[in-house]
Amino acid sequence: MIDFDAVDRALIVATQEGLPLVPQPYAAVAEAIGISAAEAMARLRRMQDSGAIRRIAAVPNHYALGYRFNGMTCWDVADGDIAAAGTAVAALPFVSHCYQRPRHLPDWPYSLFAMIHAKDAESAEGLVAEVAAALGDLSRGHVVLFSTRILKKTGLRLS
Amino acid sequence: MxxxxxxxxxxxxxxxxxxxxxxxxxxxxxxxxxxxxxxxxxxxxxxxxAGVISRIGAVFRPHRCGHSTLAAMAVPAERLEEVAAVVSAYPQVNHNYQRDHTLNLWFVIAAADAAEVAAVMTEIKDRTGIAVLDLPLIEDFHIDLGFDIRWS
CATH class of the missing domain: 1.10.10 (Arc Repressor Mutant, subunit A)
Structure with a gap:
């Protein structure tokens, strides 16, 4: 856990809706919170170096790009195998997120989550098969949950 | 499109x-x-x-600022709209998806600390009478959140 000071938080709040589309976006954000452009960029760089910011990017909306089949694939992997399994799955280029989460027995035995995105059902099945192949015997069972409706989606919110 | x-x-x-x-x-x-x-x-x-880019800006690593968890609920079909509205109304809920499983409502709760996340979860359970499964991140195996776009 990283502690943000008041200026970091102000910077996060000022940028969480996105950077302004102007030639000098960091200067515009800095001016809005009363710091210099150089300080704003230095603070963002520090948050990037510390890992708090994973990337600064133009974040594509998979759905708008035609990826209508967004599957949360969930795998039952023994605790002792989770590091090997997670590393193998995370290395697949089409997996956008790969997390270990706690299982809740008996209803939810799955401990490894990997998100896949496809344009049609057949491609989605193919990707699930590729994940299964990467896991081999490490998987003791799995389910794939497709999102049928996006009810709410916003970026990080700090207030 | x-x-x-x-x-x-x-x-x-x-x-x-x-x-x-x-x-x-x-x-x-x-x-x-x-x-x-x-x-x-x-x-x-x-x-x-056009919505092709959802945002141009910083992507924060989960858990690095504040606390968050993934929560899941098994909501009877006839109550889905009502329960989804209750969940989405919380400012701490930033993603809420309907999914095709008995556990059909999946959402992320993010707040300044663990106590606030737990409080939101308890309140949702009390208001709806439906259990909320708590699935916090234990390990993040992925390095780059980028995604290989297949244009064809």
Whole structure:
């Protein structure tokens, strides 16, 4: 856990809706919170170096790009195998997120989550098969949950 | 749906991972793609308006600022709208998806600390009478959140 000071938080709040589309976006954000452009960029760089910011990017909306089949694939992997399994799955280029989460027995035995995105059902099945192949015997069972409706989606919110 | 040309595709391919952290990032992108800065700004505005880009900015690593968890509920079909509305109304809930499983409502709760996350979860359970499964992140295996776009 990283502690943000008041200026970091102000910077996060000022940028969480996105950077302004102007030639000098960091200067515009800095001016809005009363710091210099150089300080704003230095603070963002520090948050990037510390890992708090994973990337600064133009974040594509998979759905708008035609990826209508967004599957949360969930795998039952023994605790002792989770590091090997997670590393193998995370290395697949089409997996956008790969997390270990706690299982809740008996209803939810799955401990490894990997998100896949496809344009049609057949491609989605193919990707699930590729994940299964990467896991081999490490998987003791799995389910794939497709999102049928996006009810709410916003970026990080700090207030 | 918006038709994306080669410039749009290259902007997305190149900058869904890392936007240059320099004074004039769009000028740097323009140089890499071989067009003017004004073209890049216009394209990004168009892609944002069309919803192809959801946001241009920092992607925060989960758990690094504040606390968050993934929560799941098994909601009877006839109560889905009502329960989804209760869940989505919380400002601490930033993603809420309906999924095709007995556990059909999946959402992320993010707040300043663990106590606030737990309080929201308890309140949702009390208000709806439905159990809320708590699935916090234990380990993040992924390094780069970028995603291989298949254009064809």
């Amino acid at each position: 918006l038709v994306l040309d080669d410039i749009d595709r290259r902007l997305l391919d190149l900058y869904q991972r890392d936007l240059p952290l320099v004074a004039r990032p769009f000028a740097a992108m323009a140089e890499a793609v071989g067009v003017g800065e004004d073209i890049v700004l216009a394209r990004l505005a168009r892609l944002s308006e």
